[in-house]
Every structure is written in structure tokens, then in C-alpha cells.
Amino acid sequence: MIKVVIAEDQTLLRDALATLLGLESDIEIVGLAANGREAHDAIRRQDPDLVLTDIEMPDMTGLELADLLRREQSRTRVVIVTTFDRPGYLRRAMEAGVSGFILKDGPSADLAGAVRRVMAGERVVAPELAARAWDEADPLSDAERRLLRLAEAGLDSPAMAEATGLARGTVRNYLHSAIGKLGAANRIEAARRARQKGWL
Amino acid sequence: MIKVVIAEDQTLLRDALATLLGLESDIEIVGLAANGREAHDAIRRQDPDLVLTDIEMPDMTGLELADLLRREQSRTRVVIVTTFDRPGYLRRAMEAGVSGFILKDGPSADLAGAVRRVMAGERVVAPELAARAWDEADPLSDAERRLLRLAEAGLDSPAMAEATGLARGTVRNYLHSAIGKLGAANRIEAARRARQKGWL
DNA sequence: TGCCGCAGGTGACAGCTGTCATGCGCGAAG
DNA sequence: CTTCGCGCATGACAGCTGTCACCTGCGGCA
Incomplete structure (x- = not known):
């Protein structure tokens, strides 16, 4: 049994x-x-x-x-x-x-x-x-992942800085980097793509 | 049967x-x-x-x-x-x-x-x-609904203007109005709220 | 005819966003 | 010890965003 x-x-x-x-x-x-x-x-x-x-x-x-x-x-x-x-x-x-x-x-x-x-x-x-298991590794750092999740929830940069304890500029740097890695045009598209890949 | x-x-x-x-x-x-x-x-x-x-x-x-x-x-x-x-x-x-x-x-x-x-x-x-069936009617106009869907997909205002044939300023007006109706802080939050209510 | 409401539009402005260059400290690799 | 990369930060700037006041044309409608 x-x-x-x-x-x-x-x-x-x-x-x-x-x-x-x-x-x-x-x-x-x-x-x-x-x-x-x-x-x-x-x-x-x-x-x-x-x-x-x-x-x-x-x-x-x-x-x-x-x-x-x-x-x-x-x-x-x-x-x-x-x-x-x-x-x-x-x-x-x-x-x-x-x-x-x-x-x-x-x-x-x-x-x-x-x-x-x-x-x-x-x-x-x-x-x-x-077949597709290993075709793309998650390129995101923990900080980027966290910020993308906040962006998805509708927070703006100052609010994210507040929520994470980071400086506003740093928030923008991470998002910029995530946007680049994901080939997106902005944070919203980046969050969507990451979510769709299962990286969030 | x-x-x-x-x-x-x-x-x-x-x-x-x-x-x-x-x-x-x-x-x-x-x-x-x-x-x-x-x-x-x-x-x-x-x-x-x-x-x-x-x-x-x-x-x-x-x-x-x-x-x-x-x-x-x-x-x-x-x-x-x-x-x-x-x-x-x-x-x-x-x-x-x-x-x-x-x-x-x-x-x-x-x-x-x-x-x-x-x-x-x-x-x-x-x-x-x-109990909750009739407690809130969909306040969105068709134009607002359409733009929120585009916002959700990650388009920015110029891209939405392009996609809809509206002027950029008009796109912003509609989004502003939708944001107001939904009590959101920005277009992303507005799209999330509308989606959650089943209005998109 | 005149007035209203409404879809669509303009212009201005403060604040946010995306991009880039640059800097600093620190731990790992040489 | 030096160099390198990495995490975190700053400042500047063009462009986008949210807000507001105001305009135009058009279909009702008293």
C-alpha cells in the first residue's frame, strides 16, 4: 500500500x-x-x-x-x-x-x-x-528579484527604497540591471518576463 | 439521467x-x-x-x-x-x-x-x-479598460498612444481617471486592482 | 437657439524612471 | 600586497508619469 x-x-x-x-x-x-x-x-x-x-x-x-x-x-x-x-x-x-x-x-x-x-x-x-529544464538559468540576483516583486505590486522607486532600506539610486540601478538582463523595456515588462520564467 | x-x-x-x-x-x-x-x-x-x-x-x-x-x-x-x-x-x-x-x-x-x-x-x-455580487459596479469606461490592459503588458504612454491612435495627453488623461476611480497610486496598481475585481 | 455633457485634446509642471559615468569599501584571487 | 570584481552608492540628464486647468467639437435636449 x-x-x-x-x-x-x-x-x-x-x-x-x-x-x-x-x-x-x-x-x-x-x-x-x-x-x-x-x-x-x-x-x-x-x-x-x-x-x-x-x-x-x-x-x-x-x-x-x-x-x-x-x-x-x-x-x-x-x-x-x-x-x-x-x-x-x-x-x-x-x-x-x-x-x-x-x-x-x-x-x-x-x-x-x-x-x-x-x-x-x-x-x-x-x-x-x-528538454527545456536547463536551457536558461535564472540570471537575477536576490536584490533584483526582490525589487521586481515590489515593482509588480505597484510600488515606485522611493517606496521600494523605503521598503528595502536601500538608497533610491541603488533601487534604480538594480532595476536597470534586471531590465537589461531580461531584455525588457521597463520594470513592468521585466517583472512580467521574470514571473513567466518562474524566476520570481 | x-x-x-x-x-x-x-x-x-x-x-x-x-x-x-x-x-x-x-x-x-x-x-x-x-x-x-x-x-x-x-x-x-x-x-x-x-x-x-x-x-x-x-x-x-x-x-x-x-x-x-x-x-x-x-x-x-x-x-x-x-x-x-x-x-x-x-x-x-x-x-x-x-x-x-x-x-x-x-x-x-x-x-x-x-x-x-x-x-x-x-x-x-x-x-x-x-452577498458581494452587486456591491460594486465596474466604473471603468472602455477606453480606460483598454489602456489598463496595455499598461499591464508593460507599454508606456507613447506606445499606448501609438497602439490606440489616441494622443499622448489623452492616454494620460484616461489613465489618470482610471487611477482616480480605482483609488490607486499609479497605473500599475490600478491595473492590478481592476484585474482583481474582474473588470479587465 | 442655447445650454449641457462627453469624448478627445493641449500645455505646463513637479516628481519619477531609465541610463550612464563614476566612486568607495571589501573580500577573493593572484 | 595588489588587483579585480561585486555590492552599494551618488549625481546628472533626457524622457515618462501623474496632476491640473482649460479648450474644442458634437450629439442631446429643453
């Missing part, structure tokens, strides 16, 4: 996945979580073989969860299931030592098959992503 | 919903579609009692589908299932004559129940939305 915890913030999908996998005779759903923290608690309590997790969730993302489990040397394997076809996510997931990375857009039929293959020691990656 | 077509662009969720509803003895899934156009074709062919549809899909949204079916005086009832808790969407859905509006974040247990209630002639709306 493969014991599985599911972490996904959309109730409907979470329950649907649980039903779907619960129909398999060799899989048992031992926990449901609506965010990373709940998932971590459930994993502590249930010691499952595998956790199926979304990335974008409130209160700890799936990537942070994977990283935490790796640091704790948990025996629970991690399979990421995400909407977002962003190379940066796959890269970070791999660095966090996940065992699988599949897309919500992908074929659903062999979700159970993917779970079984992972338990057999295989590493399962959505084929449409595998 | 209630005949249902499901329209949802995420394969995983689409198949999971189909499995979930297919388990009910009085519901039969007669079609699956990955976008609004496919859904429309499936409805033509199958003449189902009800279509369960997402809003944000490529190649015709769920709202456009609902509107089309209303104009065609189709007997198929429409139930919207969406991630997005945006009052503007509910308003537009109601104007398109949908029979139900439920959230992916809502309780999944009674999805089948909602389907049955709709078939019994009830109008089913996610309770967390019902």
Missing part, C-alpha cells in the same frame, strides 16, 4: 485528486492539506511514502515544502503537480530533490502510474518540460 | 471532475472539452442537460460560451466553476443567464448536489459570492 498525502489549495481539485487516486487499490490517501504548512504537519503525523503537492499555495509553497523535507532528511518523496509550465520552477524543484514534476495540463490517466514509478525509484518529469 | 458536458482547460482537473461526477448514479458525462469552442461543439452534438465550465480558457471563455448559448436559446443550462473570486465575473455570468456559479475553492462534496439543484430549477451561487 502506497501512503499518500495531497497538498493543493483548490478544494475542488484536492478532493478530486484524492477521489481519483483513492480508487486505486494499491494507493491510500492518508492526508489532505490546503497549504505547505498543513502538508508538513500531515507528513509528520502520517509518515507517508509520498506527497503530491501543488507549487503555488499560501503559507509555504510546494517548493519550500520540498526543500524543508530534504533538509529534514524525510523519507517521504515529493511529487510536484503544477499548472505552471515555467522552466525556473522545474530547476528549483530539482535542486530541492523532488522525485517527480508533472503538469496539471498533462495527461491525467497515468497519475497513479507516475506515483508507482516514483515509488519504484524512478524520477518522473513531464516530458514537455524535461 | 442528467447528461453533462465538462469544459475545463486543465486536463488533470477536467478528468478528475469527470471521474468524480461519473461516480454518481444519476449523472452521465457525455462530453469533455478543453476550451469554449470545443464545448460548444460537444453541446451541439450531445444536447446535454447541463454544461459545467471554467471561465478562463483559451479560444472562447466560459462567459462567452454562456452568452452564446443564451443567444442560441439552447436548453443546456450553464454552471460556471472558477478559481477566481471576482465580483465582476459573477455579475457578467448572471447577465449571461447562467444557472450556477461555484468556486474551485469551495466545498467539493456537493458538486453533484449543485448539479441536481440546478436541474431542479434552482439557481446555485457560491454563498461567499452572493
Whole structure:
């Protein structure tokens, strides 16, 4: 029996996945979580073989969860299931030592098959992503990433300087550098491009 | 037997919903579609009692589908299932004559129940939305809406003037007005707020 | 006819943005 | 020890942004 915890913030999908996998005779759903923290608690309590997790969730993302489990040397394997076809996510997931990375857009039929293959020691990656995994490394520094996130939220430079403790000029320098690296015309386009690549 | 077509662009969720509803003895899934156009074709062919549809899909949204079916005086009832808790969407859905509006974040247990209630002639709306449906009308003019969409994409004022055929000053006037209406500090924040309300 | 409202436009101005040159301190590499 | 790169900063400047006052033409409408 493969014991599985599911972490996904959309109730409907979470329950649907649980039903779907619960129909398999060799899989048992031992926990449901609506965010990373709940998932971590459930994993502590249930010691499952595998956790199926979304990335974008409130209160700890799936990537942070994977990283935490790796640091704790948990025996629970991690399979990421995400909407977002962003190379940066796959890269970070791999660095966090996940065992699988599949897309919500992908074929659903062999979700159970993917779970079984992972338990057999295989590493399962959505084929449409595998090829593009390493084709572009994240060029952003931490400071640039942070400022792009603030720009996305609508702050202007003085507000960002206030929020980060940097000088206004430095804020502009970082943004300038990020704009250059991303080939954008301004901070808004830069933020959009970075977000789309999974670098924010 | 209630005949249902499901329209949802995420394969995983689409198949999971189909499995979930297919388990009910009085519901039969007669079609699956990955976008609004496919859904429309499936409805033509199958003449189902009800279509369960997402809003944000490529190649015709769920709202456009609902509107089309209303104009065609189709007997198929429409139930919207969406991630997005945006009052503007509910308003537009109601104007398109949908029979139900439920959230992916809502309780999944009674999805089948909602389907049955709709078939019994009830109008089913996610309770967390019902109260807020009419509390704020879209204050934006078409010109403002259009410019906010361009702002969101990272264009600056001269580029927007170019794209719309308006004078630069006029572009700034419209944005100024939109910023005022939305209580934002700049065009970026204005675009974010409008998007969040479902007005873009 | 005269007045209003409205879409679209102009001009001015303070402040923000993107770009560039330049500087300083500090830790790593030679 | 010196040099280099890097993080952080400054100053200057053209161009964009947000705000405001005001103008024009046009379709209603009393």
C-alpha cells in the first residue's frame, strides 16, 4: 500500500485528486492539506511514502515544502503537480530533490502510474518540460528579484527604497540591471518576463 | 439521467471532475472539452442537460460560451466553476443567464448536489459570492479598460498612444481617471486592482 | 437657439524612471 | 600586497508619469 498525502489549495481539485487516486487499490490517501504548512504537519503525523503537492499555495509553497523535507532528511518523496509550465520552477524543484514534476495540463490517466514509478525509484518529469529544464538559468540576483516583486505590486522607486532600506539610486540601478538582463523595456515588462520564467 | 458536458482547460482537473461526477448514479458525462469552442461543439452534438465550465480558457471563455448559448436559446443550462473570486465575473455570468456559479475553492462534496439543484430549477451561487455580487459596479469606461490592459503588458504612454491612435495627453488623461476611480497610486496598481475585481 | 455633457485634446509642471559615468569599501584571487 | 570584481552608492540628464486647468467639437435636449 502506497501512503499518500495531497497538498493543493483548490478544494475542488484536492478532493478530486484524492477521489481519483483513492480508487486505486494499491494507493491510500492518508492526508489532505490546503497549504505547505498543513502538508508538513500531515507528513509528520502520517509518515507517508509520498506527497503530491501543488507549487503555488499560501503559507509555504510546494517548493519550500520540498526543500524543508530534504533538509529534514524525510523519507517521504515529493511529487510536484503544477499548472505552471515555467522552466525556473522545474530547476528549483530539482535542486530541492523532488522525485517527480508533472503538469496539471498533462495527461491525467497515468497519475497513479507516475506515483508507482516514483515509488519504484524512478524520477518522473513531464516530458514537455524535461528538454527545456536547463536551457536558461535564472540570471537575477536576490536584490533584483526582490525589487521586481515590489515593482509588480505597484510600488515606485522611493517606496521600494523605503521598503528595502536601500538608497533610491541603488533601487534604480538594480532595476536597470534586471531590465537589461531580461531584455525588457521597463520594470513592468521585466517583472512580467521574470514571473513567466518562474524566476520570481 | 442528467447528461453533462465538462469544459475545463486543465486536463488533470477536467478528468478528475469527470471521474468524480461519473461516480454518481444519476449523472452521465457525455462530453469533455478543453476550451469554449470545443464545448460548444460537444453541446451541439450531445444536447446535454447541463454544461459545467471554467471561465478562463483559451479560444472562447466560459462567459462567452454562456452568452452564446443564451443567444442560441439552447436548453443546456450553464454552471460556471472558477478559481477566481471576482465580483465582476459573477455579475457578467448572471447577465449571461447562467444557472450556477461555484468556486474551485469551495466545498467539493456537493458538486453533484449543485448539479441536481440546478436541474431542479434552482439557481446555485457560491454563498461567499452572493452577498458581494452587486456591491460594486465596474466604473471603468472602455477606453480606460483598454489602456489598463496595455499598461499591464508593460507599454508606456507613447506606445499606448501609438497602439490606440489616441494622443499622448489623452492616454494620460484616461489613465489618470482610471487611477482616480480605482483609488490607486499609479497605473500599475490600478491595473492590478481592476484585474482583481474582474473588470479587465 | 442655447445650454449641457462627453469624448478627445493641449500645455505646463513637479516628481519619477531609465541610463550612464563614476566612486568607495571589501573580500577573493593572484 | 595588489588587483579585480561585486555590492552599494551618488549625481546628472533626457524622457515618462501623474496632476491640473482649460479648450474644442458634437450629439442631446429643453
